[in-house]
Amino acid sequence: MLAETFEILQRELGKAVIETIQMMAISMISALILGTLLGLLLYITSNQMFVKQKVVNTVAEVVVNVIRSIPFVILMVLCIPLMQALVGTNIGPKAAAIPLSIAAIAFLARLVDGAFREVDTGVIEAALSTGASLPLILRKVVFVEAFPGLLRAFTVTFVNLIGFSAMAGLVGGGGIGNLAIQYGYYRYETGVMIITVLILVVVVQVAQNFGDFLAKKATKR
Amino acid sequence: MxxxxxxxxxxxxxxxxxxxxxxxxxxxxxxxxxxxxxxxxxxxxxxxxxxxxxxxxxxxxxxxxxxxxxxxxxxxxxxxxxxxxxxxxxxxxxxxxxxxxxxxxxxxxxxxxxxxxxxxxxxxxxxxxxxxxxxxxxxxxxxxxxxxxxxxxxxxxxxxxxxxxxxxxxxxxxxxxxxxxxxxxxxxxxxxxxxxxxxxxxxxxxxxxxxxxxxxxxxxxxxxxxxxxxxxxxxxxxxxxxxxNFELDVPDFVADAIQADEELYKIYYVGEKAYDPVINEVAKRFDVDVSILHGKIDYIHRQALGILVIKVKGKDDIRKEAVQYITDHVYRLEKLK
Structure with a gap:
C-alpha cells in the first residue's frame, strides 16, 4: 500500500508539479498585467476626479461580473474553442491556462479596483491641488497608497488560482490537483490524495503568509 | 488679487x-x-x-x-x-x-x-x-x-x-x-x-x-x-x-436676578480709552452703583479690545443719565437686560 503510493508519486508528482507551475505562471502573469490594468480602468472610469466614462465603465463592469459569475468548470468548457484556436488542443496545462487566466484577470481586476478605491480621496485632491497631471498622480499617489492593498489582492488571487488549477484537472489540464483526482479519487489511492492535498495546503499557507508579510512591510501607516 | x-x-x-x-x-x-x-x-x-x-x-x-x-x-x-x-x-x-x-x-x-x-x-x-x-x-x-x-x-x-x-x-x-x-x-x-x-x-x-x-x-x-x-x-x-469666542456670557441665574432698578450692560473700549476712570467717574457723578460682573482684555493686531459686563443700579432717570455718560465715553455699549 505505502510502497504503491510512493511508486505513483515518484512516477507522477514531478510532472504534475511542473504542469501546475506552468498553469499558475501563465495565469498569474496575465492576471498581474491584464487584471491590474482592467482594475485600473474600472477605477479611473468610475472616478469623478479622473476620467469619468460611464459607457466604458459599464462595459468593463459587466464583463468582469459575468466572468466572475460563471462557475469555473463551465468557464473551462466554454473556453474549449478558444483553447483550440490558441494552442491547438484542449488538454494539457497550456490549454487549461487559458480559462485560468480569464478567471484570474476578472477576479484580480475586481480586487484591484477595490484596493484603489480605498485610497483617501483627500490625498488625491491634495495632489491635484499641486497641479500634478493624472498619470503622475496615478503613479506616485494612487499606486503608492494602494500598494499594500494590491499585494493582498495578488495573494488572494494566487491562492484562488491554486484551487482553480486543481479543478483544471477535471478536463485534462494536468497538475497536482489532477493527480489527486485521478489517483486519489478515481483509483482509491488515499495516500496519493492525502499527500497531494498536503502539498497544496502547504503552498497556500506559505503564499498567504508571504503575501501578508510583504503587505505589512509595505504599509507605512 | x-x-x-x-x-x-x-x-x-x-x-x-x-x-x-x-x-x-x-x-x-x-x-x-x-x-x-x-x-x-x-x-x-x-x-x-x-x-x-x-x-x-x-x-x-x-x-x-x-x-x-x-x-x-x-x-x-x-x-x-x-x-x-x-x-x-x-x-x-x-x-x-x-x-x-x-x-x-x-x-x-x-x-x-x-x-x-x-x-x-x-x-x-x-x-x-x-x-x-x-x-x-x-x-x-x-x-x-x-x-x-x-x-x-x-x-x-x-x-x-x-x-x-x-x-x-x-x-x-x-x-x-x-x-x-x-x-x-x-x-x-x-x-x-x-x-x-x-x-x-x-x-x-x-x-x-x-x-x-x-x-x-x-x-x-x-x-x-x-x-x-x-x-x-x-x-x-x-x-x-x-x-x-469672548466667552463673556452672564449665567442665566445672574441675569434673572436683575431688579427693577438695575440694568445689565456690556461695554467695549478700544485702544487707549481707559475704562476704570469711566466707571469711577460715573459712580462719583451720579447716584448709581456700578458693579463689574465680568471682563477681559484681548489684543488683536497689538490693539487692545476690552470688554466689561456691568450692572448699573439706581433710580430710573439718574440711571439713564449715567448710562448716557458711559455711552459717550466708551467705544460701544450694548444692553443685555
Missing amino acids: IVCKDISVSFGAKGKDGFHAVKNVNLEIEKGEIFGIVGPSGAGKSTLVRVMNLLQQPTSGQVLIDGVDITKAKGSQLRQVRKNIGMIFQHFHLISGATVCENVAFALTAGGYPKEKQRARVEELLQMVGLSDKIDVYPQSLSGGQKQRVAIARALANTPDILLCDEATSALDLESTEEVLSVLRKIKETSNITIVFITHDLDAAKKLFDRIAVMNKGEIVEVNDTYSIFANPQHPVTKMLVNR
Whole structure:
C-alpha cells in the first residue's frame, strides 16, 4: 500500500508539479498585467476626479461580473474553442491556462479596483491641488497608497488560482490537483490524495503568509 | 488679487432643487493679505475655498486671479493655475507611503522642477517650516502639527502667489495650532503671498487674519478688518461667533436676578480709552452703583479690545443719565437686560 503510493508519486508528482507551475505562471502573469490594468480602468472610469466614462465603465463592469459569475468548470468548457484556436488542443496545462487566466484577470481586476478605491480621496485632491497631471498622480499617489492593498489582492488571487488549477484537472489540464483526482479519487489511492492535498495546503499557507508579510512591510501607516 | 464674482455652488440633480452650498458670493481679496473666512459649520466655507482652485467647479460665477478668469481653465491650463495656488487641508492629506522628502518632491515634480535639484529645494522648504531633521521619515511618525508643516512645505514648493488653508488648524491641539500659525506668519513676513484661511476657530482668526469675511448658510454676511469684526460685529451671526469666542456670557441665574432698578450692560473700549476712570467717574457723578460682573482684555493686531459686563443700579432717570455718560465715553455699549 505505502510502497504503491510512493511508486505513483515518484512516477507522477514531478510532472504534475511542473504542469501546475506552468498553469499558475501563465495565469498569474496575465492576471498581474491584464487584471491590474482592467482594475485600473474600472477605477479611473468610475472616478469623478479622473476620467469619468460611464459607457466604458459599464462595459468593463459587466464583463468582469459575468466572468466572475460563471462557475469555473463551465468557464473551462466554454473556453474549449478558444483553447483550440490558441494552442491547438484542449488538454494539457497550456490549454487549461487559458480559462485560468480569464478567471484570474476578472477576479484580480475586481480586487484591484477595490484596493484603489480605498485610497483617501483627500490625498488625491491634495495632489491635484499641486497641479500634478493624472498619470503622475496615478503613479506616485494612487499606486503608492494602494500598494499594500494590491499585494493582498495578488495573494488572494494566487491562492484562488491554486484551487482553480486543481479543478483544471477535471478536463485534462494536468497538475497536482489532477493527480489527486485521478489517483486519489478515481483509483482509491488515499495516500496519493492525502499527500497531494498536503502539498497544496502547504503552498497556500506559505503564499498567504508571504503575501501578508510583504503587505505589512509595505504599509507605512 | 482674487475676485469672486457671483459664485454659486449647488449639489444634487441639475435643474431640480439641489442643495445650495454657496449662494451668489462676491469677494475681493487683496494681494498679500491674510484673508479669513469664518462661519459656523455647514456655512459653505470649504466649498467656497475649493472653488478658488477649482477642486470644486462653481455652478455659476467666476473666479478672477489677477484679472484672469480661471473657471474656464481645463487640462494643462488648469494645472498651471493650480501650480500657482498652494493648498493645505484639515487632515493634511500627505501620501502615507512616501517619505517627507518624497511628499514635498511630488509637488516639485508636478511643477516641472528639475529632478537633480529637488532634494536641495526640499531641504530649503523643510528648513523654512522647521523640520529639516525629518526629511527621510514617513508621515506616520510625525505629530499633527509636524504633518501640517510638511503639507505647508508641499503647498509652497512651487512658490505660489496664493495659499489656501481649509480648516488647517482645526484638527490640531493648541500647541500645534500655534506652531502652524507661527510658520504661516513667518512665511507672510518673508514673502508677499496671499493667504486665504477658512476656519470656525476665531482664536486662530484673531491671531492671524488681516480681514475677515463671515459666512452663513452659503452667503457672505459681513466683511471687515479683523479688529472691527471683533470690536463692532454687525450681523447676528458675527455677533454670535464673537460673543462665543469672548466667552463673556452672564449665567442665566445672574441675569434673572436683575431688579427693577438695575440694568445689565456690556461695554467695549478700544485702544487707549481707559475704562476704570469711566466707571469711577460715573459712580462719583451720579447716584448709581456700578458693579463689574465680568471682563477681559484681548489684543488683536497689538490693539487692545476690552470688554466689561456691568450692572448699573439706581433710580430710573439718574440711571439713564449715567448710562448716557458711559455711552459717550466708551467705544460701544450694548444692553443685555
